[in-house]
Amino acid sequence: MSSLHEKEILLIDDAPEARMLARKILEVDGAIVSEASTIDDGINLIRNKVPHLILVDLEMPVRSGFEFLTVREGDALFKTIPTIVLSGRKDRESIQKVIAFGANDYILKLFRAILLLQKVRKVLMLISFYSRKIVSETKLDATFSI
Structure with a gap:
């Protein structure tokens, strides 16, 4: 698989140690x-600069990762950003709920x-593939409608 060279990733997590670990792993592969x-704070960062991908912790104080996914689904811009949930929850119900809420x-x-x-x-490769496919099909449709 390709590297994450210059892909912008937003990491939302209340645990500084978890953020530091994920940051180091991603930056070694070229991510920003x-x-x-x-x-x-994550929502404000997204409104200022849209990342290629979001990593969000599920269990956070004040607002949870589920609340973030709800906001994401209701916002046209946020909905287009691939999102991966990080969590310590292993139960099937939580995992199914996260996917049902729109996480990738x-x-x-x-x-x-x-x-x-x-x-x-x-996730980034799949999103890129489907984006190119949609653009290609749109161009093809435009060609035949002339």
């Missing part, structure tokens, strides 16, 4: 990482570096 320690993937905390990189690369 921004951090927020609260959902509201789910990673259990205490992840291995290679797993984080693989999942981030996979």
